Amino acid sequence: MENKILDLLKGIRPEFDFQASSDFVEDGMLDSFDIVTLVDELDRHYGISIDGIDIVPENFASVGAIRAVLLKNGARE
């Protein structure tokens, strides 16, 4: 799942090295519109629909945080 998340991130913002960051939002690698795009991509890839309450920047600040929000919303590893 981590590798797939990194692939999707790279697809959205190819100019950044997401593995070198511990906080994608703080480091200016993802903005609000990127997060909306990422949610769409994650929903489509994992066949889920992420709850609106979970769409907050801190849930998309790292691969670990994204994995947690995916699992919470029913995605399978």
Place this chain on the structure above:
Amino acid sequence: MDLITSPRSVLEEIEAVKRGSRSLLTNYYPNEELLARWIGAGDLSWERIAGTTFLFKREEDFLRLLYVSPSSEALGTGLDALAGRSEILVTEVIAKAASGRALFDLVGRHGFHPYATLVRLSRTGLPAGSFAGLAEGVRLAAAADAPRIHRLLIEHFDRFAEQIQSSGEIGREIGAERILVCESDGQIAGFLHFELSGLTSHLRRWFVHPRFRDLHVGSKLLGSYFFLSGKASRFILWVLQSNENAIKRYIHFGYQEDGLHDGIFSNKEQMRYGE
């Protein structure tokens, strides 16, 4: 419309709308510091209509309409209820050009009329060439520049489409060293407002006074901006789609459209950008 008196109540209201929504629509991304300022100034009201929370940010002579909606149906019902109000309401829809047409059409079908469109441009990495320091004649703005910059904004920018900051807000940006000015004969020939956020640098405004065009004021400001943004690897900005000259200049400096559009809509059909 009820006046909002605490940031906490707004955040809780937004959470209530978001909870359980699987197709959330919003043009509001909370910034607690800004929210506290708006509330402290008595500029923010709200109303919930058919499940959508609307926030009304008071501007000089209109209300900027922000929404958090659980679905497109709920948003459409809410916009219908608001469209006939006597106040000028201005709202925006940010979406990818390719897939966002449906959202633009939705707002248009529910009593709001297109006013202007902004497009986002971006570039990766610094342009070739050296930016060893601030260009000659360019300096960071000082507190005393705030009223002059505010006046230029009022005179040369569109308040509905381009969000004119107050003199106080400009003062705060000057304090954060986010505004550059280029002076000539004691007058502001041009200024540039930017915001650096980690690896992304956002060019918020780049202005050259018409009397100082063709004197390289713009390129001096932009070169100085690139120097100050040296750690950034992504550069973004929004520009009016109709401003072809500005877009050409940005493209000259390596920017290109990245597919994101910002549609500005008003409930008053007779309002048109530039008129």
